[in-house]
Amino acid sequence: MNCFHYQQDQLYAEEVSLTDIAKQFGTPCYVYSKSQLIQNWQRFNDAFTNHPHRICYAVKANSNIAILNLFAKLQSGFDIVSLGELERVLAAGGDPSKIVFSGVGKKAAEIVRALEVGINCFNVESAAELERLNAIGAEYKKIVPIGLRINPNIDARTHPYIATGLHENKFGIDYTEGLAIVDKIQTLPHLKLVGIGSHIGSQLTELSPFIEAIDRLLELVDQLLLAGVPLHHLNIGGGLGVCYQNETPPSIQEYATTLSQKLAACPLEIILEPGRAIVANAGILLTSVEYLKHTEHKNFAIVDTAMNDLLRPALYEAWHEITPVKPDKKLPEKMYDIVGPVCESADFLGKNRLLGVLPGDLLAIHSTGAYGFSMSSNYNSRPRVAEVMVDKNQVHLIRKRETIADLFLHEQLI
Ligand code: LLP
Numbered sequence: 001m002n003c004f005h006y007q008q009d010q011l012y013a014e015e016v017s018l019t020d021i022a023k024q025f026g027t028p029c030y031v032y033s034k035s036q037l038i039q040n041w042q043r044f045n046d047a048f049t050n051h052p053h054r055i056c057y058a059v060k061a062n063s064n065i066a067i068l069n070l071f072a073k074l075q076s077g078f079d080i081v082s083l084g085e086l087e088r089v090l091a092a093g094g095d096p097s098k099i100v101f102s103g104v105g106k107k108a109a110e111i112v113r114a115l116e117v118g119i120n121c122f123n124v125e126s127a128a129e130l131e132r133l134n135a136i137g138a139e140y141k142k143i144v145p146i147g148l149r150i151n152p153n154i155d156a157r158t159h160p161y162i163a164t165g166l167h168e169n170k171f172g173i174d175y176t177e178g179l180a181i182v183d184k185i186q187t188l189p190h191l192k193l194v195g196i197g198s199h200i201g202s203q204l205t206e207l208s209p210f211i212e213a214i215d216r217l218l219e220l221v222d223q224l225l226l227a228g229v230p231l232h233h234l235n236i237g238g239g240l241g242v243c244y245q246n247e248t249p250p251s252i253q254e255y256a257t258t259l260s261q262k263l264a265a266c267p268l269e270i271i272l273e274p275g276r277a278i279v280a281n282a283g284i285l286l287t288s289v290e291y292l293k294h295t296e297h298k299n300f301a302i303v304d305t306a307m308n309d310l311l312r313p314a315l316y317e318a319w320h321e322i323t324p325v326k327p328d329k330k331l332p333e334k335m336y337d338i339v340g341p342v343c344e345s346a347d348f349l350g351k352n353r354l355l356g357v358l359p360g361d362l363l364a365i366h367s368t369g370a371y372g373f374s375m376s377s378n379y380n381s382r383p384r385v386a387e388v389m390v391d392k393n394q395v396h397l398i399r400k401r402e403t404i405a406d407l408f409l410h411e412q413l414i
Pocket of ligand 1: 102
């Protein structure tokens, strides 16, 4: 059964009605299903059982420490991109030796801390970063484990803002420069090359770009192994898409089975960095309708959540399904734009949705477990919302709603 399902004419998260959650915790509120989170993580893991592998969950997708802790208990690794994400993983009980550190702009202090706690490797994105890592290794008398993030120049066929594997993107080292960079690494005594990888983008709905990227990587791996470079892992990144509207991405099983077959002969450990496909459909954003505004031209359902809580529709024109928590079949349906209170016309959660609603009704914005809360902000001085995790018939608060005082806690008068 889907973790979010209708039962007795209203929407439930596992065994708890969303109406009850709204009563207890207020709205807006992110609601996650523990069983769905675990199931999605395990699907990736199970599909790779025949090959030495590690799932390094991409923390940026949802970085709540209760969620990280769930994955840490499953022995997950983590893909991080900042000191903040590193400290979150550690606070959540994650094993530092299973952390990979990606990102084009690692600062010295971030590198020093990651080295101190003993992460698995730094995914290096430029020649300049190699120099910095080597210098820090020398200063701290440590050998720095590195993976090369290769830019394979492959079109991931996704939204341009989340495509990362083309020449025009800032990410990774051009695949044609791979061998030269490896030669350079041999001259830097405080670096140890342990892996090679790529991440070509997010919300990919086809398998072929993943396969093309892996082909590029395998060419390089073969050349390096032949040259006697002792590689340990191949990192195939994240990026598997989910169905928000009518996309038909491969299932986790299809993705993992196809890729693990493709990699069957590869002697290296496989690292995966999935984010969205693990958490997206395990979360919804619960909101209340404040006002209805019917005009000659358009109808608006004005809700209490906004682009600061869920940025995806405003930033990528992303589509999320929006359904009433307690549908009332007697209400006439009307076409609505579902909008928030923020003073921007980009502040919409959904456009042209056929709904029968009244002020005070609850709506669920679906598949918002990934890049929902983690991209939220305080824009318009709106406190960030509460997050809860449902575990069968229990509901746990995993992040308190921010207070108004929190908003200017770090500010001062002069
Ligand atoms: N690894 C690296 C190096 C990444 O940059 C990313 C995502 C991932 C793994 C995880 O990708 P996933 O499996 O989640 O697709 N805010 C955008 C998505 C940005 C993705 C950034 N990188 C959105 O809301 O669609």
